[in-house]
Amino acid sequence: MVFKYFKLTISLILLHTACSERGVNQVACDNKYSSEINSKASNIIDSNGIANFSVCDKIEKNNLLQKYLIDIDTISYEEDSWLAYYLFEDSLKKRWVLIESTEVDSDQIGKLSTNSSSYITKEGIKVGDKLLDLTQGKKKFEIRIEEGEVYLYLFNSSSSLYFNNLLNVTFETFEAAYYDPEKNNKRKLLEMLNKNGIISEISIISYCK
Numbered sequence: 001m002v003f004k005y006f007k008l009t010i011s012l013i014l015l016h017t018a019c020s021e022r023g024v025n026q027v028a029c030d031n032k033y034s035s036e037i038n039s040k041a042s043n044i045i046d047s048n049g050i051a052n053f054s055v056c057d058k059i060e061k062n063n064l065l066q067k068y069l070i071d072i073d074t075i076s077y078e079e080d081s082w083l084a085y086y087l088f089e090d091s092l093k094k095r096w097v098l099i100e101s102t103e104v105d106s107d108q109i110g111k112l113s114t115n116s117s118s119y120i121t122k123e124g125i126k127v128g129d130k131l132l133d134l135t136q137g138k139k140k141f142e143i144r145i146e147e148g149e150v151y152l153y154l155f156n157s158s159s160s161l162y163f164n165n166l167l168n169v170t171f172e173t174f175e176a177a178y179y180d181p182e183k184n185n186k187r188k189l190l191e192m193l194n195k196n197g198i199i200s201e202i203s204i205i206s207y208c209k
Contacts, residue, residue, distance in 0.1 A: 045121045047158035047201055050097055050112045055206035057109050059085070059101060069093070075100065082106065089116055110129055113203040121157040127202060131163065132195040143189050145178055150193075158203050166197040 056112040064085055065146055071093070082101045086178040089095040094116045095116040102110035120126045123139045131152075134141055148171065152161040158185040166173055169192045177192065 020094050025067050027139075043119045045114075045119050045157055045159050045204065047206075048202070049109070049204055050119055053097065053099060053109065053112055055109050055112055055204055056208040058105050059083075059099060059109055061107075064099075074180060082110070089118065108208055110208060111203060111205045112113055113201055114123075115201050119202070121154055121202065123154055123156055124157075125154065125161065125199070125202075127199050129199050130195065131166065131193055131197045131199075134161075135190065135195065136193050143178075143186065143193075150174060153162075157204075159204055162201040162203070163194075163197040164200045165194055168192050 003039045016209065038056050042051055044051075049057075066089065069088040069091065071085070071088075072083045072111055075084050082103050083106050084101075084104045085099040086093075087099065089097075096114065097116065097119075098111075098113040099109055100111040100113075103109045108195065115127055117126045117128045123134075123137075125134065126140070141161075142153045142155070142162075144151055144153050149162070149169070150166055151163070153159070174189070177189065183189075199206070
């Protein structure tokens with residue numbers, strides 16, 4: 001199942017709430033959205049999922065539409081397409097949890113992502129942390145390339161970390177070293193990465209049965 005993709009938005013549904021009206025308390029609205037997503041008081045990212053959402057669970061569309069500020073998109077890659085639900089933590093739609101269906105079942109969660117620092121992996125990593133935060137500790141991770149993008153995979157939480165400004169070299173230079181048996185070791189690859197690169201997104205993927 002391929003999850004790196006080109007995004008094509010073909011539909012947009014907005015949940016209309018009192019928070020969309022002029023003159024409302026913006027902070028109160030943002031707290032409402034954030035607390036809805038974390039209704040189970042869990043902010044942990046692990047192999048099961050993010051917060052109170054778990055990969056391979058059924059997507060409760062009516063529940064999402066009633067509780068959250070939400071945009072619904074369709075994502076397409078080559079000949080495949082699947083649904084994506086952005087659940088926003090704030091009324092300005094800057095922080096979100098993204099639910100993606102599987103390609104074979106539009107009612108099943110196949111991937112969960114977030115760009116919000118509200119959620120933290122089992123290793124203690126969150127959006128906004130730097131690559132340096134991973135390399136200084138004893139966290140088990142692997143450097144990977146997929147669909148033209150370099151990212152890090154955390155083993156304990158089964159999560160993928162995507163960064164802003166991660167490479168100190170061109171992607172072509174890094175890719176050549178990555179696929180060169182003599183150069184592909186973690187120490188040499190880390191030398192080509194920006195230790196101040198900032199995590200912009202964390203994802204969990206499961207190949208559901």
